[in-house]
Amino acid sequence: MCAESPDGTDYRRVSSPKHTEVSVARQSPQRPDADEPQLDEATAATESEEAGDTAASSGEADRSLWEELRIDPVEIALPAGSGFTLRAYRPARELTPTDVAERDADDPFLARGREVVEDDDDDDETVVILDEELAEEFAEADEEEKQSARKGDKAEADAEDESEDEDAAADEEVPLFLSHRGRLLLFKTPESLVSFIRSGAPHDMSQLDGWNELSERVEPADIAPLDEDTYELDLVVENLRGGHDTWDPTLLIEAGEAARDLAYALRLPAVLDMLSAGSSLDDLDEALRATVGGGIGGFMGRRRLKKIGAQTASLGWRTIVGKISAVVDWRD
Template sequence: MGSPTHPEVTVARQSPQRPDADEPELDDTTGPTEPDATTEPAAAAEADASGDADAGASRALWDELRIDPVEIALPAGTGYTLRAYRPAGELTPTDVAERDADDPFLARRQVVEAEDDENEDVVILDEEVAREFAESDDEEKRAKGATADAEAKEEATEESAEKADDEEVPVFLTHRGRLLLFKTPESLVSFVRSGAPNDLSQLDSWNDLSERVEPADIAPLDEDVYELDLVVENLRGGHDTWDPTLLIEAGEVARDLAYALRLPAVLDMLSAGSSLDDLDEALRASVNGGIGGFLGRRRLKKIGAQTASLGWRTIVGKISAVVDWRD
């Protein structure tokens, strides 16, 4: 009986230099991809260019319509509104009758003044009557000269009135003596588009704004952002901590608001020659170099921090009292 035969099995050996047949052969150029060094900067540059284009388009809108978005921070919060400058003769001031009627202190003062006017008695003494007769002849002689003087004064008054009408004054997004402040750009744009009554609607560019403005356009410039909520605290810190830029910008917007909202008490507190006006002038001088800056800093040392902070607390309070907050 012969030995059993086994089928011969041939096993092929894998060459160490040859890749496994079951595995895909990799190209020498295939490997982990690294980001192109030029891709990210190019994308960033493209995004920056797009952002600059959007900002430029927004500014073009405001420059064309001569209206600006403004951001104002008060103790009660921060809000957006609109402001424009126009010749005084082209504007109708905001109606404050309803607002003043709601002020119990102002209403009481007006009633007292009216009663005093009604109860005022005019007493004519005999001596006064005699003096009038004695001076009647002199008055006739002076009549011609007085008439000429009156005509000259009238002409001067008319000229000054014309100049006042030509002077550009501020007007804000207000209604019936109250400043409309919106907590978001979206709510501001919604109001502008709504056609609701307001004092800016008298501008010839208002209709264009209501049709074209978008929330992205409500991006105030740095010089149109005012932090009135920080003024009092900054003044309380003393001369060494006073922030000239903060305080100067606060004075500018406070004057604008006082004029547009018809707040005579605030205008008086910031008028030429007042202590707060002296503070403003000294701050402006202090930021300049040379001898002017030195003298400005010396003037600041003479201004009482407590007096200044109390005055500004009153101003911020009066402005806050006439704000109509909108969501």
């Protein structure tokens, strides 16, 4: 007989087949494996710090040789290719400039500039004065000019002495590259550069105090220039030709720094003049630096850039890259 509820609903018990449930213990994603030892927070933090210190120390070790000897590997890209070399900065009084006599002798334009032009004595005019009073006036005028000249020479000498004293006190550091007889040595691979360093061949960097130590310790893996020591001079002209909207400030600023260093170290006065203060290319450099700074200065810098002709800038830089390329000695 079936039981009925007060409202007349018939509740029938339905029997279901028996079944066995198997419970599987699931591991929480946040729970560590049972087989792995659990570390407390202090131990984990200590190991993390030690790992970070190890990574940092290994990164510093890669640069320790260069930082100790104050010499840096540099990579320079030119239209003829890309190569590795070395650069150092030292006070000018500690360095002997590279000898460019042989290099300049091979350049007909520079050789022509060194020719001595003798004065033509036939053009000298002899003035004969017959009036004695007029002669005395000329003599007095000459004496006054001599006295004035002596005073001017003394003042100029004093100014030069003061300037020399200031320069000696400052003793500004100047660049020195791996060069020989006025030519930059560029190596196509790190291995060839290291081989040259160990060879004992003559070059301008042998005057550095730490050079012997470098030749004993350097390895090809050490020739890894930083981004700031990598210069793409081969891209400058093409970038400038693209117009103001495509100019790359970082590329052009770094190229200017490299060109100035190379021009000074390799004794290229024409390049130094083209990049000297007040030149059109120096104005370009200052305007680019202003744009990088942002703010009002950046706005003014962009206005200045629009006044600089793209064609003039590209032609100037083509000349600079050409003069630097002409004094490169490529080594395999």
